[in-house]
Amino acid sequence: MNKAVIRSLCLLALIASIAVRVQASRTREAMMTDFDVGAAVADVIRQHGYALRENPVKPPKVLSVVVYFQRPECEQVSLVLPYFINAETLPLLARVTRPDFERHFFYMDGAWDEQSRVSMFFEWAKYAVLDIFGASRYVPVKKALVLAEAPDCHPAATIDWRPVWEKYRYRNASNGAAGPAGT
């Protein structure tokens, strides 16, 4: 093969790949910046008609991310702790709950009674791959939720946490933010 052709192809691949990658990184960064897991959790709780309770711990403390809410059928408040899927969350959770509290873990389509890091990692990988083709309904962030409730709390309705990661929330939020300029 001609030397000039090989050089041109390599140079083209270099320039094109960098241009595409810069754009892809910016898009991903914007998506991650828009993703506010605390606000998303609070929205989902409100949508289910439950009242939010104030978290006494304030930033920059780690436990300031806990979202408290009150189910009418339960005496004690329930709480949701967002955490990175590879982090060990139980010691943190132990600081805001009693040992007998029931725990349930949620991440995108999955729900577990125990922290399942490997399953969550594969769940993330699945949606990260789908996201390349624009086929993921979720934002592929590595934030999972753990819900902790008192043992005597038997809620009448379960909460669907999947909207926390759903992309339409963030698209709507972005459109909403840009909305007033058009009116």
Added chain:
Amino acid sequence: MERPELPAAVASIGRREAYLWVAICLLANQAVQLIDTGSLQAFAASLAAQNYIYWLACYVVVYRLNVSDKAARATRLDVCLVLAICVLVFFLSFLPYRFGTGLLATVTAFYFLTAGGGDRNLKAAGGVLLALSTQLVWGPIVFQLFTPELLRADAALVGEVLASLRPDISWQGASFLAPGGHAIALIGGCSSFNNVSTAVLACVAVAMLIRTEWVGRDFATLLIACTVMILVNTLRLCLLAWSGPSHDYWHDGDGAQILGIAQSMAVLLIAWWGAAPWRRAA
């Protein structure tokens, strides 16, 4: 002067140049993911926060490829692979994760290690590229799967040190609680795994910068560098758990920079000391 006819299996481009194109494509794509190009300020901030050992390793890869056999011509297989990797680099650039480029860097590293024949510079470049892809891709994957276990190991070391120096600090799992109400919980960024990974890269890069072959002593150097990194990180975590003001200084104040520079200098000095030619002569 009449030019000799090239054999059918040999392309017109030199092997050194072909491999340099691949390496530059891979390293440039990795670099884009490490630098924030959002604004000039963000760009400057991301430059200041760079791991310069990573950039040293990139330099070593390019340097070793550049001093490899200039007379060797690329075979058709070389050219096909180089073009295939460049095309794959382009397609993987749509993927905003490090994994794709890292996987290609690993494949390329193995190719450099095996296809170089007797060219030791190519093998050295392959070794450093392999260490680079391990640090950027494979290490983080292992870390993600074993974060709690690795943090517990770090916490155990810190707990043992504090038990003798500050028995009033209680330790549970990966959390430490000082008497005044000051508490810290170790998270991913606190782990010495990251420091160990950097130490491995530094030892490989410096050794392959100075020479092109491995000696038995390199493994001892690697072991010393990793041990020092773990000890320095343990010291840092002890200082963070000590008290609130100590945490502020060593985590968010000047202390963080002092420790960062000290760690980089220590690992580079150990790597250089282990790889220095005068030590081989001795």
